[in-house]
């Protein structure tokens with residue numbers, strides 16, 4: 001087990017995905033490892049924000065997550081990658097109990113945030129989702145003004161006593177989301193009139209306005225053009241200084257640019273977790289290697 005280096009520079013975020021090393025795949029665990037739910041690499045961390053053990057998720061009778069154990073360290077950026085349907089989003093949604101809203105979904109296993117049971121029935125889920133915020137694939141601003149989108153969370157959580165305090169939170173959140181200069185003169189304009197990339201950064205501002213500890217991102221750039229994507233990726237690097245960030249992405253280049261560790265999922269199993277450079281240059285598992293070299297997925 002090693003302590004993660006969780007600092008990441010803008011320069012790192014802008015680098016290209018490293019060249020793959022397909023020759024280095026001999027003597028890797030075969031698919032049999034998956035049958036036993038073993039994960040190769042470094043799934044555990046010294047400074048765990050999330051401690052997740054033997055997590056299983058079912059939709060009715062169908063099992064989507066098959067005994068996944070993983071630590072997510074404080075202030076790390078971890079990317080979840082894998083073929084479509086492998087369970088990345090399902091596992092991500094366990095972390096702020098978004099799956100609770102799906103009637104047929106059952107979550108089993110031990111899931112802890114800061115040593116406390118995430119699924120304790122006494123837990124206030126609204127408070128949990130403020131601590132563990134989420135940014136979705138498609139920007140989903142409320143049909144309100146730019147200001148009110150960001151002020152919404154702080155208002156319902158009672159984070160500001162006076163209008164001036166709320167103004168400060170809105171400005172600070174928009175600055176952190178790299179949006180302040182673009183919108184400061186039109187805070188009363190409808191958010192739906194912004195570009196897609198601006199809307200996504202507004203959704204990030206809305207998420208961070210309630211001072212979360214963790215930000216979950218489910219393919220946050222899939223609806224964005226390359227320029228808007230680059231801005232969001234820069235933002236992820238900046239936010240990683242203050243927050244734990246977990247990002248689901250179909251873009252291996254994006255995972256390579258933004259994350260410290262990468263977790264590779266396959267058919268509901270967590271196959272490999274390693275430092276991102278290692279996953280993309282010298283993966284330990286044959287399935288990871290097959291995926292990153294484009295043999296499937």
Ligand SMILES: Nc1ncnc2c1ncn2[C@@H]1O[C@H](COP(=O)(O)OP(=O)(O)OP(=O)(O)O)[C@@H](O)[C@H]1O
Pocket residue numbers: 059064082083084085086087088089090091102
């Ligand atoms: N609401 C749901 N009801 C029933 N089954 C679901 C539901 N959501 C997901 N599943 C199933 O769970 C499995 C994992 O889906 P999930 O969306 O988590 O995968 P994913 O890796 O995020 O896929 P993608 O990359 O396509 O978004 C799939 O077989 C999917 O069909």
